[in-house]
Amino acid sequence: MKDFIIIGHKAVTTPFSLNDLPGAAGRMDILCRCVNAALFLSHDLRRDVRVFLVLKGEPQSKIVCFDGSKVRYLSPDERSAASLIKKALEKEAKEFWTDSTPGVSVRKGDLDILLALLNKKITYLREDGEDVRGRKFDQPLFVLGDHMGLTDEEEELIERYGNEKVSVGPISLHADHCIVLLHNEIDRKEYKT
Amino acid sequence: MKDFIIIGHKAVTTPFSLNDLPGAAGRMDILCRCVNAALFLSHDLRRDVRVFLVLKGEPQSKIVCFDGSKVRYLSPDERSAASLIKKALEKEAKEFWTDSTPGVSVRKGDLDILLALLNKKITYLREDGEDVRGRKFDQPLFVLGDHMGLTDEEEELIERYGNEKVSVGPISLHADHCIVLLHNEIDRKEYKT
Numbered sequence: 001m002k003d004f005i006i007i008g009h010k011a012v013t014t015p016f017s018l019n020d021l022p023g024a025a026g027r028m029d030i031l032c033r034c035v036n037a038a039l040f041l042s043h044d045l046r047r048d049v050r051v052f053l054v055l056k057g058e059p060q061s062k063i064v065c066f067d068g069s070k071v072r073y074l075s076p077d078e079r080s081a082a083s084l085i086k087k088a089l090e091k092e093a094k095e096f097w098t099d100s101t102p103g104v105s106v107r108k109g110d111l112d113i114l115l116a117l118l119n120k121k122i123t124y125l126r127e128d129g130e131d132v133r134g135r136k137f138d139q140p141l142f143v144l145g146d147h148m149g150l151t152d153e154e155e156e157l158i159e160r161y162g163n164e165k166v167s168v169g170p171i172s173l174h175a176d177h178c179i180v181l182l183h184n185e186i187d188r189k190e191y192k193t
Numbered sequence: 194m195k196d197f198i199i200i201g202h203k204a205v206t207t208p209f210s211l212n213d214l215p216g217a218a219g220r221m222d223i224l225c226r227c228v229n230a231a232l233f234l235s236h237d238l239r240r241d242v243r244v245f246l247v248l249k250g251e252p253q254s255k256i257v258c259f260d261g262s263k264v265r266y267l268s269p270d271e272r273s274a275a276s277l278i279k280k281a282l283e284k285e286a287k288e289f290w291t292d293s294t295p296g297v298s299v300r301k302g303d304l305d306i307l308l309a310l311l312n313k314k315i316t317y318l319r320e321d322g323e324d325v326r327g328r329k330f331d332q333p334l335f336v337l338g339d340h341m342g343l344t345d346e347e348e349e350l351i352e353r354y355g356n357e358k359v360s361v362g363p364i365s366l367h368a369d370h371c372i373v374l375l376h377n378e379i380d381r382k383e384y385k386t
Contacts, residue, residue, distance in 0.1 A: 019212065022270050029270035036226075042365035043340070076367065077215050077222035078271045147236070169377045170384035172235035174269065180373040184362045191363035 002049045002186065003118060003141040006034045006175055007111060009148045011055040013062045015089050018082050025082070026057045030146045032081035033176035037183075039068050040076050046183070052118075053085065054111050061110040064088045071103030112157055122163040124150075125178050129165030132185050142182060144175040195242045195379070196311060196334040199227045199368055200304060202341045204248040206255045208282050211275050218275070219250045223339045225274035226369035231376075232261050233269050239376070245311075246278065247304050254303040257281045264296030305350055315356040317343075318371050322358030325378050335375060337368040 010026035021029040031053045038051045049068040055061065064085055066074070074080055088106040091098050097105040115122070120141040143150075143158060150158075168181040203219035214222040224246045231244045242261040248254065257278055259267070267273055281299040284291050290298040308315070313334040336343075336351060343351070361374040 019272075021272070022268060029272075033226075033229075033269075037370065040367060040370075042367055075215060076226075079212075079214070079222075169380050171380055173373075174233060174235055177230065177233075177373045180366075180370045181377055184374055187362050187364055 001139055002046075002137075003052065003120070004034065004038045004049065004179060005052045005054060005111070005114060005141065005143045006031055006146065007054045007056065007144070007150065007154065008146050009056050009151075010146075011053070012057040013055045013060060013089060013093075014058075015086050016082075018079050018086065021078060021082055027146055028082055028085065029078055030175060031055075031085070032078040033174070034144070034179055035066055035074075035081040036076050036078070037176040037179035039066060039071065039074065045071065045074075052114055054114060055089075056110065060108065062089065062093050063107055063109050063114055065097065065105045067103045067105070069103070073101055074103075111154055115157065115161060120161075122158050122161045124155075124158055124163050124165050125168065125175075125182075126165045127167055127172055129167040132166045132168050132182060135166065135185070136189060137182075137186055140186075142179075144178055146175060194332055195239075195330075196245065196313070196332075197227070197231045197242065197372060198245045198247060198304070198307060198334065198336045199224055199339065200247045200249065200337070200343065200347065201339050202249050202344075203339075204246070205250040206248045206253060206282060206286075207251075208279050209275075211272050211279065214271060214275055220339055221275055221278065222271055223368060224248075224278070225271040226367070227337070227372055228259055228267075228274040229269050229271070230369040230372035232259060232264065232267065238264065238267075245307055247307060248282075249303065253286075253301065255282065255286050256300050256302050256307055258290065258298045260296045260298075262296070266294055267296075304347055308350065308354060313354075315351050315354045317348075317351055317356050317358050318361065318368075318375075319358045320360055320365055322360040325359045325361050325375065328359065328378070329382060330379055333375075333379075335372075337371060339368060 012026045016025035047069045051066040053064045088100040093108045205219045209218035240262045244259040246257045281293040286301045
């Protein structure tokens with residue numbers, strides 16, 4: 001299983017309009033593109049991937065999970081992922097996971113709880129990290145920030161887990177583009193003949 | 194200048210609703226994601242890139258160009274690119290380029306006319322192409338298909354230009370993900386210290 005965590009610092013935690021993902025929904029468009037990049041192949045889905053979106057907007061932090069092995073009703077467009085996130089936010093979030101639609105679930109919580117639940121070594125995307133090329137990843141957990149990167153507090157939290165910092169290239173890219181590059185590196189090893 | 198051509202076989206050529214890009218607009222979402230992948234860096238734009246969208250839906254083929262050196266009012270979300278495409282389609286398309294918004298222009302025409310205008314060697318993305326890694330690209334022109342790939346007719350047209358086929362990895366990916374991988378390969382050479 002390959003896990004991706006994307007932190008949406010402004011992403012709202014109540015149902016939102018699908019017509020203004022960048023504005024009123026707090027850059028929800030970034031998270032939707034990350035869902036696409038993590039889960040979609042041409043005419044197929046990556047069944048061995050889970051995406052965890054940490055929504056940190058008002059009124060309280062929530063986590064939404066897309067599980068590639070079970071997800072349904074997901075199309076590649078941003079609005080489709082947004083619609084499933086919205087449905088998850090319509091559910092009452094509790095201290096445990098609640099399914100909203102097939103393969104999508106939601107719970108209360110922030111990055112600290114999610115890292116404790118997953119309990120895995122973390123690969124953290126940073127521009128000053130080691131080059132991703134040639135590295136091997138076994139059951140990886142990647143953590144990526146949104147347009148605001150990660151806060152000092154979040155970095156400190158990550159430091160507490162065994163972690164490594166990797167970089168996907170020489171210039172700073174959007175989180176979804178980084179996910180595409182991470183997958184490609186892993187694909188090249190997994191499909192090597 | 195790096196040029197990307199993406200062919201939208203079903204993409205409509207009259208103004209469309211921004212609320213149904215995959216359906217009524219003929220998979221316009223694919224083209225919008227390609228605009229994002231080709232032009233966006235984190236907090237910046239790729240100024241040395243042009244994206245040509247060949248819209249082949251009814252009533253007549255049109256080409257919309259995004260020029261990274263001039264484009265304005267473009268945000269990373271699909272709806273933003275779609276809104277600029279829609280504005281371009283509101284203009285009367287002629288046999289020459291007409292500006293619609295800064296850095297976005299439109300004209301009548303199909304792939305044959307566009308290739309003649311650009312008059313460059315073509316790099317064509319195909320799963321059975323040579324691996325992109327390690328290759329050098331000088332002022333490249335990349336051609337990518339949408340969810341339907343390219344037709345035999347389009348492939349024949351491309352064969353007439355000096356062309357090479359490249360592959361970005363071992364499995365079939367969406368066009369926008371391919372663009373991210375192409376850029377990364379070029380970035381790694383351009384920014385090499």
